[in-house]
Amino acid sequence: MQIIESSQVYDVIIVGSGAGGGMATKILSEAGLKVAVVEAGPFFDPSDPEQMTQLKWPYESPRRGASTTRPFGDFDSAYGGWDIEGEPYTNTEDTDFKWFRSRMLGGRTNHWGRISLRFGPKDFKRKDQDGLGDNWPIGYDDVKPYYDKVDKLIGVFGTNEGLPNDPDGFFLPPPKPRLHELFYIKGAKKSNIPVYPSRMSMLTKKINNDRGVCFYCGQCSRACQVSADFSSGTCLIFPAQKNGGQIDLFVNCMVREVTTNDEGKATGVSYINKEDRKEYKLKGKVVVMGASACSTARILLNSKSSQHPNGLGNSSNIVGKYLHDSTGSSRVAFVPDMMNRKTYNEDGVGGMHVYTPWWLDNKKLDFARGYHTEMWGGMGMPSYGFGFNPNDFNKFFGLKVGGYGNDLRKDVKKYYGSVLGIAGRGESIPQKTNYCEIDNTKVDEYGIPILKFNYQWTDHEIKQVKHMHDTFEEIFHNIGAEPLGSKPGKEQDYGILKPGEIIHEVGTTRMGDNEKTSVVNKYQQLHDVDNVFIVDAGPFVSQADKNPTWTILALSWRTSDYIVEQLKQQNI
Incomplete structure (x- = not known):
């Protein structure tokens, strides 16, 4: 050549x-x-009209925004994925x-x-x-x-909290928690699990002339046309x-x-x-x-x-040795107290407004290292896979949900925004044999x-993820939420995601x-x-x-x- x-x-x-x-x-x-x-x-360049996907409606995609061409949705600004032809x-x-x-x-x-x-x-x-x-x-x-x-x-927005291993920084004002995050706060605090404003790199106030300020469209994954994220x-x-x-x-x-x-x-x-x-x-x-x-x-x-x-x-x-990724797993629950909500714009930033950093002493646990928790929910833009699956409600709660026409529209409005998801993202132990x-x-x-x-994965990571699921269920119980699906057991390695799936x-x-x-x-x-x-x-x-x-x-x-x-x- x-x-x-x-x-x-x-x-x-x-x-x-x-x-x-x-x-x-x-x-x-x-x-x-x-x-x-x-x-x-x-x-x-996300501000280029030819490449911009921010603020587009699901019907502007032939796939209604579904993740059949990109792993995180048709409008997601990731050219690639886990599998590239x-x-x-x-x-x-x-x-x-x-x-x-x-x-x-x-x-x-x-x-x-x-x-x-x-x-x-x-x-x-x-x-x-x-x-x-x-x-x-x-x-x-x-x-x-x-x-x-x-x-x-x-x-980066956030608050200085004086936590010894989650250092303070120079923070912009954080956005207020949304309803599903208030429920998470309520459930976490009942179990003495701390919750703090998230620390995320979206501009909640002007810092220079090159970038705009977040207008809370909740679509950061599409890349921001005003460079607020x-x-x-x-x-x-x-x-x-x-x-x-x-x-x-x-x-x-x-x-x-x-x-x-x-x-x-x-x-x-x-x-x-x-x-x-x-x-x-x-x-x-x-x-x-x-x-x-x-x-x-x-x-x-x-x-x-x-x-x-x-x-x-x-x-x-x-070179190539000691490869390691974050641990991860998640669970979703239906929160009856969030049914029949009025529909209003609560999009916020593209991600969580609050989070929980690692709060426990590993010396009292059967695994090393810790994890932080993230959560999602609310009334973001509906598209395929937006969090309302009639089959889930029928299967787990014996509810007659869904159908066609007016019955479907009525049930979507009834249950829309009533789901809370919690995820854990944790530290794994570097191994020379992972490469x-x-x-x-x-x-x-x-x-x-x-x-x-x-x-x-080692036993440390698998036991850590088991602890994640125990935490998720405890928080759900504290707010009267009904988990969707079965809690993963030992035969499923407690639901730990595959290495590489967290992309860390x-x-x-x-x-x-x-x-x-x-x-x-x-x-x-x-x-x-x-x-x-x-x-x-x-x-x-x-x-x-x-x-x-x-x-x-x-x-x-x-x-x-x-x-x-x-x-x-x-x-x-």
């Missing part, structure tokens, strides 16, 4: 445009560096890992839940708490200044371009490998252009990987050379070797001081190659019971500052 080489030499090539890649793009370009951003999906992956015999990929500028940040939580002091030193896994080589104090910067730059494109990359950043975007370009010279240093990347199917090479002084934990591991493992026969940065044989590796027997449609996954995978290029047991140092710089850095969730030593995005952003900013400093000192 003919490989087309560019004569342009960039200061930095950034692979991926999600949270980590977007933050690196902003910081490095605004520092005066010439930056190339290579993204596997198309250009995306032409981009397969495989599992070992006893594994069912689900790998979600969002192929578009901004990546997963276009449709995520915007739950924006800092890791706490204990989260960086978990081995000190329970003897499991490993401590990070950095602590909360190392990251706190960057959490502060991210809060102020992007905006956070996504990497609208809040990092586009503003950096407006501020004069020298940024070249290479979209629809699938990176094959990081190229290296005879000394083993990175010289750039090789990619396949999806439109003409030709291979191209970009040259750069520094390569920053932000493709996502598993995609970055795949690229590094495919970047073999005489200097790096085991893959780039993989002299330790750790992704190259499947040398198969390639994707671009000729690039694909990933194979090996992953099993981390840990494949873990951080550490020991080059033999880690891939990057505390600045997310490859031990083996000093001009390659990783700014996605791959370097995470552990996950915490929080969503990873705020920590990805903070660490990417920290790494970007380090790159600028090292370039000035001519160390790389």
Whole structure:
């Protein structure tokens, strides 16, 4: 195959445009560096009328908004999913890992839940708490200044509560709880389960001239046309371009490998252009990987050379190891006291207005680590699967519900908004035996070797999810709610979702001081190659019971500052 080489030499090539890649793009370009951003999906701007899905009615979709073409609904702004045609992956015999990929500028940040939580002091030193896994080589104090910067730059609502392992920040005013959330608060407090305003990155007040304020349409998953919620494109990359950043975007370009010279240093990347199917090479002084934990591991493992026969940065044989995702499970209940509601607009933000961080002492429990709870319900825009299934009411309560015409309309109005869902999202224990590796027997449609996954939950995760379901049922009981479906038992591993389904995978290029047991140092710089850095969730030593995005952003900013400093000192 003919490989087309560019004569342009960039200061930095950034692979991926999600949270980590977007933050690196902003910081490095605004520092005066010439930056190339290579993204596997198309250009995306939610304010573009051709791409906008916000505020569209279900009838404007031939599928009425159903999730038959996109995993979270026809209007969801995730170009991709767990299964992408032409981009397969495989599992070992006893594994069912689900790998979600969002192929578009901004990546997963276009449709995520915007739950924006800092890791706490204990989260960086978990081995000190329970003897499991490993401590990070950095602590909360190392990251706190960057959490502060991210809060102020992007905006996050919430309240300062003084919780020891759920650190306070710089918060915008939170929205008030809606009716289903008030019922959750009532049920939780009866069991001494604390509830606090959520911490989410939607703007409830003006912070700059580039972005609007949330108008409570509840459709953040569609990406916001006024940029009131956070996504990497609208809040990092586009503003950096407006501020004069020298940024070249290479979209629809699938990176094959990081190229290296005879000394083993990175010289750039090789990619396949999806439109003409030709291979191209970009040259750069520094390569920053932000493709996502598993995609970055795949690229590094495919970047073999005489200097790096085991893959780039993989002299330790750790690339791909210690893969772990959040635990998760959920339950839905019918709340009789929420029947026959008046119909009114209570949409709010696209997600929960309150949440419960981990509140118990694991030393008194039979599992390690904790989880936070999320909830949903209310009277959002109806579409297929909006939470009213007549068969559920008929089956579980013996009610004659549904039918056709006026009877159906009457019952929909009667039960609409009477459902409350609760979910848990918890921390798993990193295992070296959970990993992704190259499947040398198969390639994707671009000729690039694909990933194979090996992953099993441990008893800690399964017992944790059992505890989640006990908590859900207790809260439902406290408000007189009737759970829908049966409580999952031991034979169903208590309803734990498959690894990868929560889309919080981390840990494949873990951080550490020991080059033999880690891939990057505390600045997310490859031990083996000093001009390659990783700014996605791959370097995470552990996950915490929080969503990873705020920590990805903070660490990417920290790494970007380090790159600028090292370039000035001519160390790389």
